Amino acid sequence: QSVLTQPPSVSAAPGQKVTISCSGSTSNIMNNFVSWFRQFPGTAPKLLIYDNNKRPSEIPDRFSGSKSGTSATLGITGLQTGDEADYYCGTWDSSVSAVVFGGGTKLTVL
């Protein structure tokens, strides 16, 4: 059971927008930076969003991040079949002095 809660799966049609939620608590999301990672099967995760809403230079602006209170959200617009992957949120948890991750969300582009 993960400290951060994500929906197990989300789906949307090509070209549409999807959001993935990440719910935590005051000891983690509320007071620390949130990152988002994308992982294709059999490969290492890749950083999509850091510091709640910043994108590494190579990540297109179709990807966005936001945070409010104890929850964070990843948004993806203009969905492509190549976006099908697992997405994870992560942040520091002060109560356990560790980085914690969500359980992951599988994105299906129908």
Next chain:
Amino acid sequence: QVQLVQSGAEVKKPGASVKVSCKASGYTFKNYGITWVRQAPGQGLEWVGWISAYKGDTNSAQKLQGRVTMTTDTSTSTAYMELRSLRSDDTAVYFCARGEEQWLPYFDYWGQGTLVTVSS
């Protein structure tokens, strides 16, 4: 370009130890830390721990404390993660990632992963 290259897959018996290496290149090794993350088959990501390549300070997940040791060799820009008293639920792919601070999940470069299988 920044690269993290990990050692190859390992098969160990319960109770044994494993040591995974992560060789960094393309950046000043001492300026960053190394985070270790593992992923059991079909499961999500689990933080193992972090080590400062400069000071050698470490922090590890509570459930692994006492069994995991992280070290670095600055002369070869290599980080190591040793896990002892292996159990079947330690079977996972172990990733190293570059991380500035233990409290900041800014993991911008990752190794390719090392599969550790624990089986009798």
